[in-house]
Amino acid sequence: MRSRLTVTLAALLTVALAGCTQGGKSASGGPSGSAGGTVELTMLTFETPNLPAALWDSAIARVEQKVPGVKIKKLVTPNVDRTTYAKQLASSGQLPDIMIAVNPQGFAEGGQLAEFSQDDLKDFADPASGAIKGKIYQLPTNAQPQSLLYYNKDDFAKAKIAAPPKTWTEFLADCAKLKAVGITPIAVGGGGQDTFASMYTWVGTVGTDVYLTDPDFSKEITSGSKTFDDPSFVKATDKVAQLAKLGYLDKQGTSRSYADHEKAFRAGSAAMYPMGSWFATSADNDKPKFGVGVFAWPSDDGKAVVPNLTGGGLSVSAKAENVDLAKKFALEWTRDKETSDAFTKADGTFNTIKGYQPPADMGPLFKETLAIYNQAVKDATVTPALSIEQGDNGLPADMTVPVQQIAVELLNGKSDAKAAVTKLNKEYASLK
Amino acid sequence: MRRSNSQSAREFAGFALPGLFLYGLLVLVPIGWTVVLGFTDRNRFAAATHWVGLEQFQRLFGDDQFWLVLKNTFVVTAIVVVVPNVLGLAIALLLDRNTLLYRLLRSLFFTPVILSGIVVSVIWQSMLRPGGVLNRFFGAVGWLSDPGIALYSISGILCWQMLGFCVVVYLAGLNGVPRELYEAAIVDGAGWWRRFGSVTWPMIASAVTINTVMLLISGFKVYEHILVLTNGGPGRNTTASIAFDVIEKGVRGDRIGFAAAEATVMLAIIVALSGVVLQVLRRREVHL
Numbered sequence: 166m167r168s169r170l171t172v173t174l175a176a177l178l179t180v181a182l183a184g185c186t187q188g189g190k191s192a193s194g195g196p197s198g199s200a201g202g203t204v205e206l207t208m209l210t211f212e213t214p215n216l217p218a219a220l221w222d223s224a225i226a227r228v229e230q231k232v233p234g235v236k237i238k239k240l241v242t243p244n245v246d247r248t249t250y251a252k253q254l255a256s257s258g259q260l261p262d263i264m265i266a267v268n269p270q271g272f273a274e275g276g277q278l279a280e281f282s283q284d285d286l287k288d289f290a291d292p293a294s295g296a297i298k299g300k301i302y303q304l305p306t307n308a309q310p311q312s313l314l315y316y317n318k319d320d321f322a323k324a325k326i327a328a329p330p331k332t333w334t335e336f337l338a339d340c341a342k343l344k345a346v347g348i349t350p351i352a353v354g355g356g357g358q359d360t361f362a363s364m365y366t367w368v369g370t371v372g373t374d375v376y377l378t379d380p381d382f383s384k385e386i387t388s389g390s391k392t393f394d395d396p397s398f399v400k401a402t403d404k405v406a407q408l409a410k411l412g413y414l415d416k417q418g419t420s421r422s423y424a425d426h427e428k429a430f431r432a433g434s435a436a437m438y439p440m441g442s443w444f445a446t447s448a449d450n451d452k453p454k455f456g457v458g459v460f461a462w463p464s465d466d467g468k469a470v471v472p473n474l475t476g477g478g479l480s481v482s483a484k485a486e487n488v489d490l491a492k493k494f495a496l497e498w499t500r501d502k503e504t505s506d507a508f509t510k511a512d513g514t515f516n517t518i519k520g521y522q523p524p525a526d527m528g529p530l531f532k533e534t535l536a537i538y539n540q541a542v543k544d545a546t547v548t549p550a551l552s553i554e555q556g557d558n559g560l561p562a563d564m565t566v567p568v569q570q571i572a573v574e575l576l577n578g579k580s581d582a583k584a585a586v587t588k589l590n591k592e593y594a595s596l597k
Numbered sequence: 598m599r600r601s602n603s604q605s606a607r608e609f610a611g612f613a614l615p616g617l618f619l620y621g622l623l624v625l626v627p628i629g630w631t632v633v634l635g636f637t638d639r640n641r642f643a644a645a646t647h648w649v650g651l652e653q654f655q656r657l658f659g660d661d662q663f664w665l666v667l668k669n670t671f672v673v674t675a676i677v678v679v680v681p682n683v684l685g686l687a688i689a690l691l692l693d694r695n696t697l698l699y700r701l702l703r704s705l706f707f708t709p710v711i712l713s714g715i716v717v718s719v720i721w722q723s724m725l726r727p728g729g730v731l732n733r734f735f736g737a738v739g740w741l742s743d744p745g746i747a748l749y750s751i752s753g754i755l756c757w758q759m760l761g762f763c764v765v766v767y768l769a770g771l772n773g774v775p776r777e778l779y780e781a782a783i784v785d786g787a788g789w790w791r792r793f794g795s796v797t798w799p800m801i802a803s804a805v806t807i808n809t810v811m812l813l814i815s816g817f818k819v820y821e822h823i824l825v826l827t828n829g830g831p832g833r834n835t836t837a838s839i840a841f842d843v844i845e846k847g848v849r850g851d852r853i854g855f856a857a858a859e860a861t862v863m864l865a866i867i868v869a870l871s872g873v874v875l876q877v878l879r880r881r882e883v884h885l
Contacts, residue, residue: 255641271642271851275642276644355830356831357826358824360828420726420740420747422722563850566845570829571833574832579831588833
């Protein structure tokens with residue numbers, strides 16, 4: 166009787182453990198099924214109000230038809246932090262076969278991602294963007310201006326500001342005019358888990374004062390030839406500290422989540438909203454009660470600067486059951502006009518496939534934003550974006566959180582430029 | 598019929614071994630593995646892992662941020678150990694009556710305990726944000742945006758959540774105090790304070806021990822409240838706890854060896870503090 170009980174318990178335990186193992190294997194997209202010559206590949210996606218499940222499902226179904234032999238099993242991240250979730254999956258050997266908008270740093274150096282060849286990248290306008298040791302592991306699919314200044318036209322009119330500022334001096338003068346009529350000039354966000362939303366003002370000033378003249382600044386930091394004490398970086402940082410000191414920032418906003426940050430701007434909390442180009446689509450699809458305009462970051466000499474990230478595309482696991490098919494799917498996803506149009510409409514991305522034209526019926530703010538970006542490309546005033554840029558031209562991924570948290574200290578006026586750069590240098594030294 | 602010692606031992610083993618096996622597999626082995634990892638340079642993406650001895654611990658103790666998160670953890674723990682303990686005892690003394698109203702109030706006080714930390718944090722976040730219900734009464738206070746206040750906001754929320762647990766444990770302790778002792782004290786002319794100091798307080802010593810140790814551990818392992826409410830900010834780690842920093846460094850930052858060393862230090866502190874507190878408090882426990 167006892168031995169039968171033991172055998173039964175052992176069998177139950179075995180089944181339970183086997184169940185766990187099966188779950189992991191299936192999610193890994195490993196050899197989980199290739200019946201009838203079809204390979205099942207896992208694809209890690211993420212959902213936001215702009216990018217709902219239906220959008221992903223229809224895109225997957227459409228591209229599956231164009232790549233015979235591939236069946237996609239969709240995985241969805243529990244929140245928008247795709248990279249952390251992908252790391253968790255990688256830890257247990259479940260790295261998805263295909264991932265979208267996952268920061269490839271770390272994965273690539275660890276040999277976990279497949280490299281895209283020059284031939285794969287021939288259709289891309291900026292094929293070297295996001296390179297890691299000169300190689301591309303994430304398709305440079307989208308250009309996304311990371312920080313522009315969206316503004317409330319009604320507030321500007323109340324403050325008698327006739328046109329958006331072009332120089333930093335004009336910008337400060339306009340902030341003073343807004344404050345004088347009781348309007349908080351600049352919205353601030355980044356509370357809860359959304360610390361990233363605190364970055365956009367600093368991204369703007371570092372773009373105008375550092376990257377515009379020295380686009381390799383991040384490389385120089387990682388090579389050790391420069392530190393954050395560099396005068397241009399201190400100056401850019403001091404601009405943010407001064408905005409806080411002059412009372413131009415909505416300091417309490419540092420406890421607002423990203424979603425609340427946007428809602429607060431829509432509700433009229435501040436006149437200007439430093440944000441990425443995705444806000445244009447959001448505002449076009451759900452118009453605020455006031456008119457919204459946009460301008461690029463004003464620099465000292467009047468150049469309109471657009472901090473930008475080109476990347477955000479698909480990556481393929483080096484251990485996918487069929488790497489070539491997975492890459493084929495990733496490339497087809499990017500080239501498929503209907504899919505690109507759907508994501509452009511939903512999330513305001515600028516597709517970087519050569520010759521791509523966004524749908525004609527895009528909203529006015531998207532068009533205005535795209536025009537600013539295109540002009541910046543012509544004027545060579547597109548710059549990297551602090552802490553957002555990836556690969557050889559970015560800071561180490563481990564610096565992202567410290568930079569974001571130090572940005573909050575600048576925004577709420579608890580730090581100054583000197584203290585901030587000292588902290589950054591310490592943080593960077595602690596990574597070595 | 599008397600059972601033999603060997604039969605009793607086999608039965609004991611039959612009941613205890615499966616549990617011990619699972620406990621060892623799911624608790625002791627991971628703890629041991631974490632301690633071992635603390636002596637390596639393990640990084641998720643590195644090709645190889647090397648034994649580095651005490652290097653991670655040296656880096657940890659030389660890191661300003663570690664001392665900051667340790668200080669934050671001690672501040673939160675101190676507040677969480679003292680406030681719910683004191684308030685919990687006071688409320689338990691008030692609720693130590695057996696009427697419907699008091700039974701309802703007990704359930705009410707216990708409700709936050711059964712909510713997850715995430716749920717509690719999301720609710721409080723909505724009340725503490727700019728324009729939230731609290732700021733309508735207190736004006737523009739940066740509950741979660743001011744680095745000088747945010748840590749105390751988180752501590753307050755933890756106190757609110759743990760208060761019900763303390764109340765219930767103290768009520769159970771008060772329930773176990775023989776009424777004859779109070780009657781004898783009254784006959785002897787003892788007032789309320791004298792009865793509390795000479796009868797109640799010594800008789801609920803075991804409840805004090807349970808609450809103190811549980812609150813100590815709760816304060817030390819606080820993670821989800823920080824994640825949801827402040828993500829370690831506002832600013833650089835102004836509200837980060839050791840548990841939060843371990844996850845940040847290990848899971849998001851890939852520095853598994855470093856995070857394991859930090860987790861090992863955290864474990865050592867909790868074991869040492871719990872051990873000392875248990876020893877001190879148990880000395881004054883009364884057994885009838």
